[in-house]
Amino acid sequence: MGVMQGRLPRFATKQEDGRERTSGLRPNLSSAQGVGRREVAAAFLIGLFLTSVPGAAESDTLSYDPSRCSTEAGDFVHVAFWETVLRLPKDDLLYIQDFPPERLAQAPTPPMPAELEGCPGNPIRARAYFIRLAGDTVPPALPLTEAGYVPLQRLALVASRPQHWGTQLSDEQAVARCFIRADGFEVLANGLELCQFPPDDLSLSKERWAVSLRAPADVYEAPLSRSFVSNCSGKFPQGNWCNVTYKLTDQVLIQYRYFSKRLRFEDLIVFDRALRQALNEWILKGFVWGEELNTPTSEERPE
Structure with a gap:
């Protein structure tokens, strides 16, 4: 199995004035264990597609350690889609595509912006998150990859607005x-x-x-x-x-690509229902932005 190390290359995209600006993805170094070359390549390719949108920001690496959070974070990383916050298993997060600075300025202020990015008080605010899901997220009958993950070529969660589909x-x-x-x-x-x-x-x-x-x-x-x-x-x-795209909520868009011999058409509804249930359970209800620190209650925490 390959291990992600260092920075991911940045890619040049055109601004409206014709000048090039650099853009890219941040690999999550804490999820490096067990990532195969195909998974890295898949996330890399969807990143190329998303970075074609003018205005993506420069990339850096994310090295997240939940033990450094000021409040208990378990094995989860907190990510924000505008005002909606999800608490994702930290090892499922592969890459992050940042907002450009002008878009990030429109995002709400975290309760504790000085805290480590990904902690409950400072959710990661970005345009898109590329994730992989462990086998216990989906029905047992669904065949998994050799590393025990859902057989998708890519899975992205994208920050959206009500008018954007x-x-x-x-x-x-x-x-x-x-x-x-x-x-x-x-x-x-x-x-x-x-x-x-x-x-x-x-x-x-x-x-x-x-x-x-x-x-x-x-x-x-x-x-x-x-x-x-x-x-x-x-x-x-x-x-x-095959591709599937839909809005999970007004602020969260799901995009995934699958291969019909690994995820059969006959299993697609069962798989999608399990995926949607898992993501809905990871949404933090009642997260309040600003000065107040939000620690999820036991009822809100995923098992």
């Missing part, structure tokens, strides 16, 4: 177009509806067509009463690469 709305539209253009669709055992999108080049075999999935509202929904959908690339010999 990421790619969720365009994903819903792409799925709707597939079901309009297709001659029919297949209903899977878990209730998901599967549509194969006819390509412009109809000489391609049907196995090479892209795939769209949607759940009827009476089967499963995304939060905020939105449709649960997933779009997949054309089928390769080893399966499909």
Whole structure:
């Protein structure tokens, strides 16, 4: 297994005035143990995608030790999505993408800004967090990686605003177009509806067509009463690469990518429900920003 050390390279992006500014990701050095090359590469690639947004900030490393917090933090790191704070298992946090300074200035003030970043009094305030989830987060039947983690190529939690939906709305539209253009669709055992999108080049075999999935509202929904959908690339010999994006709350956007041979379409709803339940349990209820230090009660702490 590889070990993350040192700083991650910064990448140049263009500002509106045409000048380059550096941007990048902060690796969480405390979660280095057990991280394989594929996991590092996956987080690295999604970072390249996210850093294409103008205005990302310079990166640094995060070395978090909960024993240095002034209040009990357990094995958790505290991360903020604007005003929403999650208490994540510290070893699940891989990389962080910072806000640019002008956006960070809009974020609320931590209760104890002088405390170690990640502690209850000073949650990490950033644009995106790349995480991996241990096997005990998901149903036992789901196959895990060799290191015992959820088989996703990437999993990102992104700070959002009520009016911002990421790619969720365009994903819903792409799925709707597939079901309009297709001659029919297949209903899977878990209730998901599967549509194969006819390509412009109809000489391609049907196995090479892209795939769209949607759940009827009476089967499963995304939060905020939105449709649960997933779009997949054309089928390769080893399966499909598929994406899921939706808002967990008004301020937290979820993005994950999976491989259909490692996370089967028939298991997708069971997996997503377990993922969503875990994330909801990690949200700190009633966190108050400013001068007051927020220590979660025993009822609010995840097991």
